[in-house]
Amino acid sequence: MRKQRFLVLEDGTIFKGYRFGSDKETQGEIVFNTAMTGYQETLSDPSYTGQIITFTYPLIGNYGINRDDYETLNPSLKGMVVREACELPSNFRNMASLDETLKNYDIPGIDGVDTRKLTRIIRQHGVLKAAFVNEEADVEATIESLKTAEFPTDEVAQVSTKTAYVSTGNDLRVVLIDFGKKENIVRELNLRGCDVTVMPWNTTAEEILRLRPDGVMLSNGPGNPEVVQDGINMINGILGKVPFFGICLGHQLFALACGASTFKMKFGHRGANHPVKNLATGKIEITSQNHGYSVDPETVKDTDLVITHVALNDGTVEGLRHKELPAFSVQYHPEASPGPHDPNYLFDDFIQMMNENKGSVMNG
Numbered sequence: 001m002r003k004q005r006f007l008v009l010e011d012g013t014i015f016k017g018y019r020f021g022s023d024k025e026t027q028g029e030i031v032f033n034t035a036m037t038g039y040q041e042t043l044s045d046p047s048y049t050g051q052i053i054t055f056t057y058p059l060i061g062n063y064g065i066n067r068d069d070y071e072t073l074n075p076s077l078k079g080m081v082v083r084e085a086c087e088l089p090s091n092f093r094n095m096a097s098l099d100e101t102l103k104n105y106d107i108p109g110i111d112g113v114d115t116r117k118l119t120r121i122i123r124q125h126g127v128l129k130a131a132f133v134n135e136e137a138d139v140e141a142t143i144e145s146l147k148t149a150e151f152p153t154d155e156v157a158q159v160s161t162k163t164a165y166v167s168t169g170n171d172l173r174v175v176l177i178d179f180g181k182k183e184n185i186v187r188e189l190n191l192r193g194c195d196v197t198v199m200p201w202n203t204t205a206e207e208i209l210r211l212r213p214d215g216v217m218l219s220n221g222p223g224n225p226e227v228v229q230d231g232i233n234m235i236n237g238i239l240g241k242v243p244f245f246g247i248c249l250g251h252q253l254f255a256l257a258c259g260a261s262t263f264k265m266k267f268g269h270r271g272a273n274h275p276v277k278n279l280a281t282g283k284i285e286i287t288s289q290n291h292g293y294s295v296d297p298e299t300v301k302d303t304d305l306v307i308t309h310v311a312l313n314d315g316t317v318e319g320l321r322h323k324e325l326p327a328f329s330v331q332y333h334p335e336a337s338p339g340p341h342d343p344n345y346l347f348d349d350f351i352q353m354m355n356e357n358k359g360s361v362m363n364g
């Protein structure tokens with residue numbers, strides 16, 4: 001007999017399902033992700049810190065969990081909601097089931113939920129506060145408590161590396177600022193020969209410039225970009241002195257540093273098939289995305305930035321470039337694993353930008 005579990009939302013909706021993963025109860029902002037594959041990368045993406053993820057694909061866990069596909073070895077999401085959590089995974093790389101993995105990380109899950117209905121609610125209402133409750137008797141009180149609950153949006157310090165370390169390469173030297181980075185950013189840079197020094201989120205511009213890197217990469221990360229003031233100050237300090245490339249949270253911080261604003265979206269973009277238009281080439285890229293905040297295009301007009309990419313679903317800003325200085329960013333994920341790989345060329349653009357600026361006065 002499987003143990004029951006309730007998913008409750010702040011608007012009073014109750015879903016009854018079954019427990020998997022950790023037995024503990026949880027609370028957080030509930031979001032949905034529409035990707036059909038890549039659940040291991042998603043559950044271990046630090047950008048989901050503090051959130052409960054609904055997977056719209058109806059069967060999750062069918063190819064198991066392996067040792068290679070983690071984006072971090074310390075997943076920090078609050079919980080998983082699925083239609084069916086596969087109990088008997090099958091794949092040559094499989095090492096553990098979803099249930100075992102979530103138990104190991106003490107992350108709770110609920111399955112047997114009508115995730116289509118749940119996603120419609122999130123789309124209509126916007127992201128909501130939600131909780132997992134084990135005992136039916138506690139359901140009403142938990143819904144009441146959710147109405148006044150406040151969840152943090154400043155988890156960057158929690159997920160960033162505490163000390164700097166190097167992932168060795170033999171070509172260009174890149175400093176990667178870890179706001180909650182996905183491991184695949186390091187892999188993509190190493191793949192292109194880059195020597196990557198991963199540094200904590202609050203590293204100063206002086207500390208970075210002292211290393212004389214060829215370029216700086218600003219990672220993705222959780223929470224509200226406006227509260228990452230140290231990151232914004234650092235970007236202002238390196239702008240024009242060393243080429244840089246920002247991804248997702250790194251993109252939002254670049255925009256804020258240049259004087260634009262960000263806002264919280266109704267239900268965000270989370271999935272692996274978001275179409276984005278590259279305004280320079282007119283080409284459409286299919287992209288992986290995971291963000292709840294976005295750059296306000298009106299506020300970009302008064303800055304030295306140009307919009308380079310837009311989302312085709314809702315017209316939001318997806319890419320920025322500085323008008324004169326070597327700096328650009330995208331809201332989506334060129335490092336996406338398992339993919340899609342359409343935007344992978346952005347890493348090559350970054351390599352080219354570093355090579356073009358190599359040895360220039362900017363660096364030294």
Ligand SMILES: NC(=O)CC[C@H](N)C(=O)O
Binds near residue numbers: 047221248290
């Ligand atoms: N993946 C990310 O870097 C997300 C950035 C930010 N936390 C957002 O939700 O918009």
